[in-house]
Amino acid sequence: MTNDANKWFWVWLSGLGLFILAASTGVLMRFGIIMGFPYGLQYTNVRHAHSHLMYFGWVTPALMGLILTWLPRVTERPLSPQHQKQFRIVLIIIFILSVAAYSAFMLYGYRPASVGDLSLPISTILASFNMLAWYGFIFVYWRATKGLERKRPLSLRLWDAGLAFMVLASLGAWGVAVTVIFNMRDPVLSAALTHLFLDTFSEGWFVLTLLGLAYAVTPQAATHPWASKSENLLIMGMPVVFLLTVPVTSLPPFVRLIASIGGLMVGIGLWGNIVILWRASSSAWRFPLVFLALKATTGLIITIPTLAIWAERSLLRVSYLHWLLLGFVSGGLIVVAEITWEKTRVPARRWFNITVVILILTLIPLTPLWPPALSGMWPRQAAAVATLGPVIVMIIMFAKGLIASRQP
Numbered sequence: 001m002t003n004d005a006n007k008w009f010w011v012w013l014s015g016l017g018l019f020i021l022a023a024s025t026g027v028l029m030r031f032g033i034i035m036g037f038p039y040g041l042q043y044t045n046v047r048h049a050h051s052h053l054m055y056f057g058w059v060t061p062a063l064m065g066l067i068l069t070w071l072p073r074v075t076e077r078p079l080s081p082q083h084q085k086q087f088r089i090v091l092i093i094i095f096i097l098s099v100a101a102y103s104a105f106m107l108y109g110y111r112p113a114s115v116g117d118l119s120l121p122i123s124t125i126l127a128s129f130n131m132l133a134w135y136g137f138i139f140v141y142w143r144a145t146k147g148l149e150r151k152r153p154l155s156l157r158l159w160d161a162g163l164a165f166m167v168l169a170s171l172g173a174w175g176v177a178v179t180v181i182f183n184m185r186d187p188v189l190s191a192a193l194t195h196l197f198l199d200t201f202s203e204g205w206f207v208l209t210l211l212g213l214a215y216a217v218t219p220q221a222a223t224h225p226w227a228s229k230s231e232n233l234l235i236m237g238m239p240v241v242f243l244l245t246v247p248v249t250s251l252p253p254f255v256r257l258i259a260s261i262g263g264l265m266v267g268i269g270l271w272g273n274i275v276i277l278w279r280a281s282s283s284a285w286r287f288p289l290v291f292l293a294l295k296a297t298t299g300l301i302i303t304i305p306t307l308a309i310w311a312e313r314s315l316l317r318v319s320y321l322h323w324l325l326l327g328f329v330s331g332g333l334i335v336v337a338e339i340t341w342e343k344t345r346v347p348a349r350r351w352f353n354i355t356v357v358i359l360i361l362t363l364i365p366l367t368p369l370w371p372p373a374l375s376g377m378w379p380r381q382a383a384a385v386a387t388l389g390p391v392i393v394m395i396i397m398f399a400k401g402l403i404a405s406r407q408p
Helices: 003-007 009-035 043-075 081-108 122-144 154-181 187-217 219-223 225-245 253-280 283-301 305-313 317-345 349-366 378-386 388-405
Strands: 113-115 118-120
Touching: 003 009, 003 317, 009 043, 009 081, 009 317, 009 378, 009 388, 043 081, 043 122, 043 154, 043 187, 043 317, 081 113, 081 122, 122 154, 154 187, 154 219, 154 225, 187 219, 187 225, 187 253, 187 317, 219 225, 219 253, 225 253, 253 283, 283 305, 283 317, 317 349, 317 388, 349 378, 349 388, 378 388
Parallel strands: none
Antiparallel strands: 113 118
């Protein structure tokens, strides 16, 4: 582990701390469904707080910290002290705003809160400031990588694309705010803007950036002849793939056709990367790549409208998000972190994998796919108990990482 890598370990530890908080909120949500919520908390607000902190407080800064760790190796030039200072400031702001917005979502959700004589949507305001901090990171990143236009390796190009899709996703969030301000009550427009934000953020920023990290730690994979072709398919299809999650009956047939073409490109591009990385990378990547394969296959299936309608009725959205965010993204982040800082600082990867599989399996009985004759209260109880697993493992990972970081 180099000194440059050690500089950004605090970002990883801070992200783990917020993962623990977000996952604990998931525990509260699952047990609250069974036993009721304490202190007047509401299910919808708890759910928003849980997902917000997972997106903004865990995955986003963890990806940023790992980008900064590997950027000098990928570009073959160190980060200047000025850029390092600017990145640190931006990341601290992101962490602070993530926790502040999380607290506001827990208490108020998207409802306005009374501040003196004013009624302000505090959670939305704080989340908006968070997005402005992302723009700050992108600006410093652009300055730090300027001058590499003619020799940008695959991992750097994927980071570029991931950050570009972060900006595109944020436009969806700004659009939702505009519709609220001007009282534009078009359910199709509102759904499209919401999915532009949520799906472009997760599919574009999360997936592309993590793939870039996978190629950074496995540079020999980038020489595969499929690598650039898969990259092109992903970037061409990604701008419209969010439309696949808008209800099929809400879209004109021509728009749905465009969405299906984009989804086909993204699905094939993802499978190209899966094959490349499966062959070239270590066995540690098998776990996240299996979930990426599940996610890619699901994306290909819903390009067919009839099957997309079946998926909507089967309520597979929650399972899909856990495949993506826990299985591939969180699992992949832990693999990259383990390679970057070694097992002494990032332990318990296999235990995390086991608890994630158990949690995801307990979500199946909560869908209409499960036979009604086998239902009852036990599926909710099992899902609630299973949420404890990742929390316990991450607490151990955080504690051991903190101890190891203090050793000379």
